[in-house]
Amino acid sequence: MIKVGIVGGTGYTGVELLRLLSVHPDVELTAITSRKEDGLPVADMFPSLRGKVDLAFSAPDKVDLSKCDVVFFATPHGVAMAQAPALLAAGVKVIDLAADFRLKNQETFEQWYKIPHTCPELLEEAVYGLPELNREAVKNARLIANPGCYPTTMQLGFVPLLKANLIDASALIADAKSGVSGAGRKAEISTLFSESSDNFKAYGVSGHRHTPETVAQLQRFTGLPVNLIFTPHLVPMIRGMHSTLYARLTTDISNEALQELFESTYKDAPFVDVMPFGSHPETRSTRGSNMLRLALHRPNNGNTLVILVVQDNLVKGASGQAVQCMNLMFGLDETLGLQQVALLP
Ligand SMILES: NC(=O)C1=CN([C@@H]2O[C@H](COP(=O)(O)OP(=O)(O)OC[C@H]3O[C@@H](n4cnc5c(N)ncnc54)[C@H](OP(=O)(O)O)[C@@H]3O)[C@@H](O)[C@H]2O)C=CC1
Ligand SMILES: CC(=O)N[C@@H](CCC(=O)OP(=O)(O)O)C(=O)O
Structure with a gap:
């Protein structure tokens, strides 16, 4: 089983990751963070996950994410760049749903996002997580920049x-x-x-x-x-x-x-x-x-x-794409856990 951590579990892409990963056959949810809801059972905030996720949110500084195999950052821009170097050094793969690693050029990033980039040394290594155009690189990636x-x-x-x-x-x-x-x-x-x-x-x-x-x-x-x-x-x-x-x-x-x-x-x-x-x-x-x-x-x-x-x-535009990348990074069938048919009407 792939041990998964999610930083930013209370937001829309975070709860979408939880919806998809809670029924993914090869995933064990290990840590879900929230700065404000430390200790609150995830299913108390999101009753849609009752019976599917029995973890509670943890404050980011209380969890040891280095025990995970992969950590998703479903957070605002600037959060993943602060933690990615240590996680990668500990052998943890990182998938960032924000834009921290999408632009290869540091100056362009800082111009558009109005924050300093704190680990430009990872920009070159980061793989743009659009499998349809970049599948082989995604398979071999340690660090994914999930597209906007x-x-x-x-x-x-x-x-x-x-x-x-x-x-x-x-x-x-x-x-x-x-x-x-x-x-x-x-x-x-x-x-x-x-x-x-x-x-x-x-x-x-x-x-x-x-x-x-x-x-x-x-x-x-x-x-x-x-x-x-x-x-x-x-x-x-x-x-x-x-x-x-x-x-x-x-x-x-x-x-x-x-x-x-x-x-x-x-x-x-x-x-x-x-x-x-x-x-x-x-x-x-x-x-x-x-x-x-x-x-x-x-x-x-x-x-x-x-x-x-x-x-x-929220799915192909964010969390589904991120899970698709995770599947490829761990040598799984690209479609695993992502076979849902659209909801109609
Ligand atoms: N919504 C969408 O359709 C898409 C979003 N994205 C990107 O995905 C990322 C997440 O978006 P979305 O889920 O919509 O955002 P939300 O605002 O819904 O959620 C943000 C999450 O990040 C957590 N958070 C905020 N600041 C910090 C921090 N400093 N440290 C740790 N956790 C923090 C919040 O949790 P808490 O306050 O409980 O700690 C919350 O769970 C963004 O970068 C966004 O641009 C990309 C594609 C599509
Ligand atoms: C409707 C709306 O406000 N959408 C967001 C884009 C969401 C997204 O893809 O976000 P990131 O590139 O920031 O990760 C926006 O235009 O800012």
Whole structure:
């Protein structure tokens, strides 16, 4: 059994990790931290886990995480970087759901996240945890930088086209929408019911930290200089993400060939569903599941390609992806514990 520790068990990605890992056949939950709820049984805070998780939360300074085989950080940016060096030195693998190790460039990280990076020496080693594009590296990793939720949709939509040199890499556009759980469980005025329900708004239009993450990875995966306009929106739903990606085709290519490109790219990817050309994927077709679904459109048969991508921000966008990485790092079947079908209606 893999002994698992979770730092930040009271947040949304933390409880999502607990939902997935509590029924994972090869996992033994060993430690779950909370700074505020030391001693409180996890199932008292989350009755959905009654009978599944019998641990209590522990204050972070009271648990010995070096006894774990792997520790997930479901915490704000800056927490994992403080603890990763000691854990790795003790032989513990680390999966960070925050952005501490996503950007290879320390200056870029500090510019966007407004905190100093305290262990830049690990930036090069950290493996970007997007198995569909980076599976072999994930298998051999000690330290995983789990991708941001929006960047997962943008990369899986754009990379096949960029790799095949079919689109203008300098003119990528992503118009994306996220459910409110994407902002986490911490109290914030913008996520109050009266503020976020029955409302719809863009945010971060002049610059969002997922732009440099996505651009850097698109460039690493394809070797092309990339320019991206990314506009996120908050929509009044709890879970779910819908990204509408626009790309200008630079080659004369049929819709059938484009469809075939995506189907062959993801033929061995159990969590990417390439839907028939012209489909309209819905966020609810991924709710609670680790599946990302995408579909291609070509309006008026012109040279603009539209790629629709949906996922559950808390599963493929965060905790499910992290478990997928853990499976690969421990030589398990990638899909273990992640076979849930989306919840409908
Ligand atoms: N929500 C989403 O859809 C996604 C989130 N992410 C990233 O995942 C990470 C977690 O997000 P999310 O679960 O939404 O956030 P939440 O705000 O819901 O939870 C944060 C958790 O971190 C704990 N925590 C906060 N500060 C510290 C600290 N200094 N030391 C130890 N623990 C701390 C909190 O627990 P307590 O206060 O009890 O200690 C809480 O359990 C973030 O970095 C986020 O950006 C990534 C992709 C998608
Ligand atoms: C709706 C909402 O607020 N979403 C978050 C993104 C969540 C995510 O992926 O987070 P990290 O990259 O920070 O880990 C945001 O835009 O800040």
